[in-house]
Amino acid sequence: MKYILVTGGVISGIGKGVVSSSIGTLLKSMGFIVTAIKIDPYINIDASLFSPYEHGEVFVLDDGGEVDLDLGNYERFLDIKLHRDNNITTGKIYQKVIEKERLGDYLGKTVQIIPHITNEIQEWVERVAQLPVTEPLAVCDDGSNNLSDESSGQVPDICVIELGGTIGDIEGMPFVESFRQFARKKGPENFCCVHVSLLPKPKSTGEHKTKPTQVSVKELRALGLSPDLIVARSEEPIDQSIKEKISNYCHVDPDQVICLCDQASIYRVPLVLDQQGLIEYFSKKFNLSIEPDPSRKFLHKWRRLAERHDRLLKTISIALVGKYTKLEDSYASVIKALNHASLTINRKLQIFYIEGSSLEETTKQHNPSEYYEAWQQLCKADGLLVPGGFGGRGIEGKILAIEHARQKKQPFLGICLGFQCAVIEFCRNVLGMTNAESQEQNPDAKEKVVVEMPEHNGGNLGGTMRVGRRETIFVHKDSILYRLYNPKNDRVYERHRHRYEVNIDMLDRLEKAGMRFVGKDTTMLRMEIMELRDHPYFVGVQFHPEYTSRPLKPSIPYLGLLLASAQKLDTYLARIESPISNSDNDVSDSDSTDSIVVVKSK
Template sequence: MKYILVTGGVISGVGKGVISSSFGAILKCCGIEVTSIKIDPYINLDAGTFSPYEHGEVYVLDDGGEVDLDLGNYERFLDITLHKQNNITTGKIYQQVIDRERHGDYLGKTVQVVPHITDAIQEWVEKVSKKPVSETGKIPEVCIIELGGIIGDIESMAFVEAFRQFQFRVKRENFCVAHVSLVPQPKTTGEHKTKPTQSSVRELRGLGLSPDIIVCRSEQPIGQSVKEKISNFCHVAPQQIISVPDLHSVYEVPVFMENHGMAEYLSDRLHLGITPLPPMRKYMKPWIELGDRMRHLKYEVTVGIVGKYTRLEDSYTSITKALHHAGNKVGFKVNIKFIEASNLEQTMLVDDPASYHSSWHNLCVCDCVVVPGGFGKRGVEGKVEACKWCRINDKPFLGICLGFQAAVIEFGRSVLKLDAANSTEVCEETAHPVVVDMPEHNTGEMGGTMRLGKRTTVFKDSAVNSKIKRLYGNKDTIDERHRHRYEVNPEYIEQYEKNGLHFVGVDVEQKRMEILELQNHPYYVAVQYHPEYLSRPMDPSPPFLGLILAAKDRLKAYLTRGCKLSPREPQSDSYDSEEECNELTVKLPNDHDDSSSAYSSSSLA
């Protein structure tokens, strides 16, 4: 087993997750089986109880693991299924060690950070790295480990010490360290400053780990003289220092890094045996085509996201990625407007009329609307108002989780004339509880008690003409990931369906409503699950694809063709010559648009 440890320096949120994912994408293109591990040095057992403002969205895995959003990057880039064990936290490690101590596994010894905690970390990494990849059943050849935070954090000291020992445990030829560091460029001087990188590498070396690769993150590419300066002070050859500036999209990073010969270096450093490599245009073709397609999108579509946590865009990372995946597929550049749900409520007309009118203006100019999930009472009435506006004005709409429940509440009030219709999460004493809690998932505990992970949704026999079923390829069942503890009250289902709101998808026991759809609407679909978690750059999620197509009045034609794109749309790109493809890969390092950067230290973890 080969291991690549990715550490960070200077500041957090500099892009370690994307760099780690890009290492994996490059190796996977070379035929190497890859898995990933994310280490979060916080004491929480998992990310499930975090506020979205704390660490961004909570990403959910097939097995119900609530984890850091970086595991979403890994799954999207590598197109693999990870498990809750692929996310290590300080809390998990200490809980395991304490349980062992209580069980008597240490035979009366004093339990200490070294060796017991550090040994537990190493054992966990070795065990997880050797689990077969779900998609192929093969044992991974390379495990990429991202250590959260930055070198020097007191929280991560035990992990750094564990990997200092681990490099000797697995031997040098099986262990490689990549250090990601910010190289700032102050506007006052206009030159890149290397001191922060020097300091972080010096601290890393002082802790017993020497970087084999230094990835320098910056707004603009750093020059050769800067690389040589870093090389002199950090004991790393200049060719092992990679400058990764802000690019047009995170999906350009694998091709960018491979332009620097990353696969060849890793093959040599870790004895992977993947050289000599074929021409880059062959093994990196999917990523080259994806980057090229994203740079040449001819049309634009504006999507409004009516959310509760819009102050931090990372709160909706998977949703924004899924929208871009769908847009790229059908040739549309997606422009996103984040709309604070509470600003749409009538009370804001008095409290803050400027925000009220601005938010409603943004909603009205959007081509389509997404109402995503969330928890608690705040902003729910604003989400209900957004659902009503989309329904009445034939605006393409996609509701997710709480957005699904808001659509049910709105229809109940407006069409069924149940004025008090509400969720018991918002109003426990409502006269018409159209959304109720699931008793088995409301145990009083806050962590890991929701309906979590991949569940099967069954399309009803009556859903023959359903748009969403056709978008899923007319399958009878689908598997999607869930994260909720409230559901539609089954006592009201018949009343809803008689009045035109059809629940076309249900759970396997046909008790829980999973998908709703309005037939006499261009696209009014809401789902209880979270389709954004399974969206991939080259295989977008069907509900999002339908939303983008409907926003530009192309959904009907797409469905008529049997869910196939027309020849005019960029279903797949090809290159007329080897020179044209090579020209793209040569131009890529310096050909980027800072004004629309999707890969910046401020937006990535």
């Protein structure tokens, strides 16, 4: 087993997650099985209770693990499924050690950071690094989407480990010490340290400054770790002289300094790393045997994807009406899924971020300019997306936006809370239930359209949701999503994260009025997919399909939204259902900026 540790210097948020994912992509291009681990030094057990404004999106795994959003990067880049234990936190480590101490496993010894905490970290890494990884199969040989099937698990050859935070943070000290010991045990032929550092360029000098990187590397060495590679991050390209300066002052060879400036898209990062000889470096470092020039072959799809992204001409706009729109990372997977779908239909994506509360009458009274600007963006957008979330702020604005989309025939997709808001809006404005509400927003509501799950225990917020991969059964085949999914055995498998659901007592009234629940769970008591008949695309899903979206395998509900917004949905459905459609066409094979790629198997 080979291990690659990715650390960060100077500041946080400089792209360690993308660098880690890109390194994994390159290693996968060499034919190796790659897994990834994200270490977060915070004391929280997991990310389940984080505010999106505090730490960005909470990413959900198949097994129900609520983890750091960087694991979404790993899954999307490597096209694998990870486990909850692939996200290590200080809270998890200390919890495990305390449990052992209570059981007497330490035989009465004084429990200390060294060796007990550091040993637990190393044991956790070794155990998780050897967990078999699976690759989801989005389509079957017959062209149907069989999201329940996956390749058999394979034990990884290489594990990429990202250490969150910045070198020097007190929270990360036990992890740095653990990897100092770990590197010595594994030996240089099995362990590589990649240090990602910022190269600022002050306007006053007009040149990149290497001093912060020098100090960061010095501190890393003082803690016992020496970087094998230094990834110098910058906004603009770096001169060769700067690269040589870093090499000289940080005691590494010039070919061990990787210059990575901001790219037009993250899809270019693996290509930039490849151009600077990372495949050859890892081959030499780990004594790996590879075929001559493998990247020209395996990374072909990435290259075509990046090139197509850069030359898109036509634009499609989506209004994202949410609660946490001031921080894009709050909807990281949603934005990725929209981008994957827009690339598939060869459109440049434009997102209007609209706070739900900005659409409400109270905003009109106190801040009319914000109110009218929000409505102007909503009205001019090609489509509407209302994502998931919690709490009551902005709910009325979301309902008003959904009413506009339903009446004006604007393509609409509601995810989780967005789906529930669509049901509330329909009850109020079509069924005449003026007091229709969700139990989440008003526990004493007279007409509870959305209710708490029976098994939900409200006494403990952590781990009380219906979360993870669940089965959805299509009960109507004459639906848009059924035609887009083309599911094997009428079933699809998507990831969930919610505590509330549509009140089943409302089912008959809703369906008689025209709201069709075309997908349900295995008990037929939970509504999973909703559609309106007399509408180009009015879809709501209780699950979160964005978590399983991939650059080359876009999420089906998001793809449907973008197709409908581009007025190409009927054409696309006709093509995929045509017996003479070109089944060899995939998301990497289209050069035309006006064409639509048919997502089918080869």
